Amino acid sequence: MRYVYLEKSDLDKMIQHLKKEHRVVAPVAKENLFVFADVENAEEITLEYLPTILPPKKYFFPPKQVLGEFTMGETKMSSTTVEVEPTVIFAAHTCDIDGMECLHTVFRNDPVDPYYKKIEKEIAVIGYECMFPCDECATCVTMDTHVPKAGYDAMMTDAGDKFIIHINSKKGDALISNNPIFKEVESGTAKEEIKKLRAAKLKKFDVKLKASYSELPGIFADSYDSDVWEGVGKRCVSCGNCTAVCPTCYCFDMYDEVKLDISGGERKRVWDSCQLEEFAEVAGNENFREERSSRQRHRYYRKFDYPVKKYNKFFCTGCGRCTRACMAEISLVETVNDITKENKNV
Amino acid sequence: MCDCCNESNTKKQVIEVDPQYSPMEGTIVKTKIMTETEKFFEIKLEGGKELGHMPGQFVQFSLFGIGEAPISISSSPTKEDKSTFEVVVRKAGVFTSAMHKLEEDDKIGVRGPFGKPFPVDDLKGNDLIFVAGGLGLVPLRSLINFVIDKRRDFGSVDILLGCKAPKDRLFTDEAEGWNKLTDINHACTVDQSDPEWKGNVGVITTLIPGVDINVNRTYAVVVGPPIMYKFVISELLKKGMPEKQIILSLERRMKCGLGKCGHCQINDKYVCQDGPTFTYEELKGLEEAL
Secondary structure, eight states, X not given: OEEEEXXXXXXXXXXXXXXXXXXXEEEEEETTEEEEEEOSSGGGOOSSOOOOSSOTHHHXXXXXXXXXXXXXXXXXXXXXXXXXXXXXXXEEOHHHHHHHHHHHHHHHSSSOOXXXXXXXXXXXXXXXXXXXXXOTTOOHHHHTOSSOOSSOSEEEEEETTEEEEEEOSHHHHHHSOSSTTSEEEOHHHHHHHHHHHHHHHHHHOOOXXXXXXXXXXXXXXXXXXXXXXXHHHHHOOOOOHHHHHOTTOOOEEEEEEEOTTSSEEEEEEEEOOTTSGGGGBOGGGOBTTOSHHHHHHHHHHHHHTHHHHHHSSOSOOOOOHHHHHOTTOOOHHHHHHHHHHHHHHO | OOOTTOOOOOOOEEEEOOOTTOOEEEEEEEEEEOSSSEEEEEEEEGGGOXXXXXXXOEEEEEETTTEEEEEEOOSOTXXXXXXXXXXXXXXXSHHHHHHHTOOTTOEEEEEEEESBOOOHHHHTTSEEEEEEEGGGHHHHHHHHHHHHHTGXXXXXXXXXEEESSGGGOOOHHHHHHHHHOTTEEEEEEESSOOTTOOSEESOGGGGXXXXXOOGGGEEEEEEXXXXXXXXXXXXXXXXXXXXXXXXXXXXXXXXXXXXXXXTTEETTEEHHHHOBEEEHHHHTTOTTTO
């Protein structure tokens, strides 16, 4: 266990230190919202931010990715490559780190995704602990993602005029060293300080879901036929916003993009959404999730039920993005509370 | 994602990845028009390499510029010429229409085989009832021929075929051959007759009461359109067939075949990996399955 202090006034020095060998991406204000973007200096970064429009999954699993190039008339791809760059994702929230863990679980699962694997290897994650709850949409307390646990190379915690940085991996150790701005601190002292800060922090976080972490799987197991899905389906406009902004949604479609001279092209994968009507359609136009209600239910079950059975892990990080992005004001808090209410009354 | 402001001097690198999505080269060695909408293809992989499949599996065919489509394998791995495999493709969309234009010596990309095969080891030592509706005979033919080639490993064999009209029948020559085998019972029915048809008329479930089933040692393998499953399964259950001895194969539009893209997901199951073959016991509670 290694901990260091960083004076707040040295933040830009830290960014410059990281930038020597890495591309640095961090939360940046964009109009009234935030995005992860490349940064040149600390001034561009907003450390206190509402979850960004898109989660950092875009760096691991780009919205569009070339699987390979081809020449027309051939059967094998002429090349299968991926572009990588040593990158630091700076100031990721703990909920988003949990989202990365979910994606790692999927793409590392046999058969391992070769593109993801190469990209992931080049990415370092420096987290930034939220000391204040963000808004009414977040359910991180119930999902147990509001305090740092795993999945980061280093984690920064605000301690007044300085940050306490916890180093959690070899990669993190290499990044947070060889610079006088990082002041070594005895781990017992740092832990004690963090403990106090966290105790004060937790008082500010309230629970919005009526079900607890351990009750959720049981509630979902009993709610497949609930009328709540009908209501959600009636409001849903099948735009796919909720899945695009979700840190753990990874469904994709594949298509060929042909050059204008039709000599060849690229086979690509692109983010897809189970909320779109044709997603589960098969030949002959049979559709196994034709109703919006069944598609919305599928989304919720892919967060709270199916991955729990397959990977023993919730695929909801509690970040609240789906609720914020929904044009029809479908709220995850409301939906989950509705089925919980139904379930507990029975 | 905006890359315009990314001017750092870090090493961007283009690196080779495992060509997981790059197809193998297949050459079409034989084609045959089977019906108005179905065409048969026999395909040889580069260097005569064996596909290495088992009955019930599928491949992803690829045509650059058009895309990919999952297609069931119709030949048995016990087929004499191991250097080729066979499929039947129904013209149903952009990809399959393009594939229908291919002839002998044309090339096609192949990924696979994918999916969980029919549980042939469980079937061994048991009586078998094969029920195929329409295009369902295509994947089932792989298993039927497998069983015929390893006939002594299995008990009695009943093959029940159904299709809309006599002109829609597939593999009629082979079905004639099954009629001649004394160790196989074969019955066929059509929903709608034509003047020349002398066989059974009626939906496929009408053939089931005629089969003698010893429920303790019988497996039914059923492949057909979704509507057929509901009726055939209920008829088999009526006969007392245990749910775990009814085997089905499902059709979904898989994109990756690798358990990632999400398109073939039925509740918590990925058809490309957990299927396409399932026991009825595995599927019965799943609303999105049938």
